[in-house]
Each structure stands twice: as structure tokens, then as C-alpha cells.
Amino acid sequence: MKRFLTALGLTLFGLTIVVPLVWVLISSLKSGAEIFSTPWSLPSGFAIQNYENAWKKEGIGPSFLNTLFVTLATMAILIPVGSMAAYIFAKYPFRGSKILFGAFLGGMMFPNFLIVIPLYFLLKSLSLYDTHTGLIIAYVAYSLSFTIFVLTGFFQALPNELAEASELDGCGHFGTFWRVMLPLARPGLIVVGIFNAIGLWNEYPLAKVLLNSSEKRTLPLTIVDMATNQQYSSDWGALFAGLVIVMLPVMIVYWFFRDRIHETMLAGAVKG
């Protein structure tokens, strides 16, 4: 009996999570009239038109590509820069390296918004305001703390004997890193990559402050715009379709890697 009640409670709570998400998915396939009149029922047909409208008319398509570009470009800089620094912190201790490592970790503590005003003016003075380049640089800088923190842990776990053996074989510092250590740290790179990619895909406050022109907007900015404008134009079907386009890719990626992501979240939370 107690067991049954526990299972019931857990499932009910699970439903409060699932029902709204499924409702968004179902509504994205309904016509506007149906969304209003029968929000609790299944769609009568498949209004794929909603997705076309969202993608083309409402600008979700270009924003999707912007977000994809910004996310991938950020990763292309972040992962090499972060893993190089993490490797040094893990395997090449020097005087002051602990303090420097601490300075990087400190970045996980304070909110982005504390520095958003100075950052906005800094990017303006560098002519990087309202550019993808500026946003990408800001994203890389912000994501370094977490990335270095997790990857340092991964490199530390690799045995030193491996590095010594490879150096005896005539590999230099770089050769050892590139040919021996980096491939071994691949699970760490993957999980850090996915974790960062999800966060960047969803990022709103920095993009809101650092971008302006509509053709440069990322997905979160565009979907908020759509939601605000719906009060006037009211293509609700397209808005629901837009929401699905924003959330479905991360949900799929998350579901595939969820065990690894849980471990990383926990490691970050408990040690951080």
C-alpha cells in the first residue's frame, strides 16, 4: 500500500511535467480555432502549416541557423581553449596555479548579470556589439569556468605514468597532450560539449543585451518576440510550433545522454 502511494505520487508529479510539454506538442498540430475551443483534446488533423508559418513567416528558420552557428562556433573555440587550460591545471602545477584555478572557478559563483552592463560597453567600444562574433566571445569567456572545472577533473584522473611513457618515447609536451591525453579524455570532452551546447542553445539574457538587429537574433529572442506579438497577430499555431522547434532538439540530445549529464551536473554541484 505504501509502495503504491509512493509510486502514485511520483507518477502524478511526473505528469505535471509531461502534460504541459505534450500539450505544447499537440497544440502545435492544431488549427488556431481548435487551440481556443478545445485545448484538452487531440488535434483533428496535422496542421503542418503551423511549422511552415513559424519557420518562414515568423523568422524561426533564420534564428535557428543563427543559434546553430553561434553554438557551434562557441564550442569550436571553447573546447580547445578550455581543455588546454584544464590540462595545465591538472598536469603542470606551477607556483600560483592553484590561485589561478580558483579565479576561474570563481566565475561559476556570481551571476552573469553582475557584469552585463560593463560587458555591453566593452563590446561597444570594440565594435563587437550586435555581432555574432561579440556574442560568441562573451559565451566562450562565460563558459570557461565550468568547462575548465570539469575537464581538469578528467585530466587529473588520467595516470601520470602514461604521460611519462609517452615522453620517453620522444613525444614532446604537445605530442603527449595531443596523441595520448586528449583521446583518453574524450568522454569528458563529449559531456562538457553537450552540457555547454544545451546551455548556449537556450541562452537568453546575454543575447538580449548584446544583440539588436532582428536578422541576427537567436532562437530564444525570436520566440519571445513571437509570444509578445501574438497578442496582436494571433497565429497561435505557429507560436506553439515555434516552441517545439526551440525545445525539441535539446530534449532529444538530453534524453540520449541523460545519465552522463546527471553525473556532470552532480559533480559540478557537489564539488563546485
Next chain:
Amino acid sequence: MKARRNRTAFILAFLSPAVLLYGLFVVWPLAQAFYLSLFRWRGVSAKKTFIGADNYIALTQDDAFHIALKNNMWLLFVGGSCLLVLGVLLAHGMQSNSRGVRFLRGLYLFPQVISLVVVAIIWQFLLNPSYGLASKGLEKVGIHGYGQPLATSSQALTAVGIAFVWYAVGFYVMLFSAGLKQIPEEIGEAAQLDGSAGWHRFWKVTWPLLWSVKRISTIYIVINVLNIFALVWVMTEGGPNRATETLLTLLYRTAFKESAFGYGTSVAVANFAIAMILAAILMFIYRRSPEERRA
């Protein structure tokens, strides 16, 4: 000697990109944030007036700041308590590694991985009086008179708080699950032998042993709540009548809508200081494990 120089060159080459990026785009703006908050500044560089602590003095007399602070504290205590209670209850019910439990654990974290912006829009819809699931659902079970929670001053903050708990709870379930797993089995067995069971056992045995998780999760709640921006901004823009204004929506409004950049920065610094003070208090409360305290 050469090997030594080699090593130094390698360290420099590998570390400098990260240090440069982090130094220029995180540390430098951080330092500037404290500096800028001492000026009256509307974004035009020539007209920057040093006013010392005046921004901070103005903050203490600013009604908007008081309201934002009060709302943040409400979210912290009410929302935070809900997160802790739900987190530990759900985690307690999930202490097996069965398929169903693993599935649910994955499910509870869904709101965490979708964009906060999407969470905010979904909740706007759910609560919408004319087609939202909430109003139609209540009608179906015979409850009428559903108003407009997000447009009603007395209800908006609660609505935002519910959305926040919905979004964040999975993370705390995960933390408490990990904490419960760390409790050695012998302790549970010993408690059972002593005849301690159910509520009594949870309260006397399990809860005190969750000490380190409580410390981590309360600190996270402080950071999370003081960081709330996107959820509120998209759901209500801090309205109606500042009913849902938080420190960061106030910051955004002051700086980027009203161009009071110096004053806005002082809100940011105040927000940071409050988070640090609360975190320090929590660190003090949870400074030692209960076993140590008893010893």
C-alpha cells in the same frame, strides 16, 4: 635547463588563450562593475560623474528596490521551501534503481534543459484565462471564476513562483537522491533494529545525515533565486505594478530601458552582495557535520 624552459613555454602557450579571454571579458568587466556603481552615468562616456556611495544610498530609499528585494526574498523563502520539501520527498520515494525510477529522474529534469524562455511562455499559456489548460481544466471540474493570475497584483508572484519551482525541482531531486545514496546501509539497518521507522526514522536519522546536501542545495537556491531574470521578464516583465519585480528585472529596466547605467550597476552589486551574505550565513549554519558537532 632546456627542458625547464620548454615546460614554461608549453604552460604559457596552453594557458594564455583562456587567461586572456577570461581576463578581458569576465574579470575586467567584473572590476568595472564595482567601479561604475560609484558614478552617475547615462552611457555617454564624457558625462560620467563620480558620486561615491550616492547610488547605494539612493537604493536604500528607492521603493522599486524595496519591492524587488521583498519579491526576491519571498521567492527565496516560499519557493525555496517548496523546492527543499518537494526535492527531499520525491528523492525519498525514488530510492531504487528500477527502470521506472530512472525514467522519472530523467523526466523531472526536462524543464531544466529546455530554455527558461520556453518555460516562461508555456506557463503564460497554461495560465491564460481564455484557452489555457488551467482555466479550462477548472471549468471541467465545475470551478468557475478563474481570473487572470498574471495580470492580478495579488496572484502574479505566486504564479511566477510556481513556474520557478516547476522549472527547478528536478535539480534538487537529483541532489537529494545523491545524498540519500551516500547514507551507509548499516545506518538504516541499525535504525531498523532500534525500532525506528517511518516518519520518526526519517526525521531523526535520515534528515540530519543529509547535512551536506542541505548545505549545497540551500546555497544553490540562493544563487538560483537571485539569478531569476528570463522567467520573470518573459512572463510578466516585472508587472503588474511591479508585483513581480525582482532585482535583476529592476537592473535590466534601470540600465537598458532608462539608461541609468551607474544606478543599474549598483543594483547588480547589491544583488551580488546579498547573495554572498546569504551564502556566508548558510556556510556558517552548516559549518560542521552533525557528528562533529556532537563530538
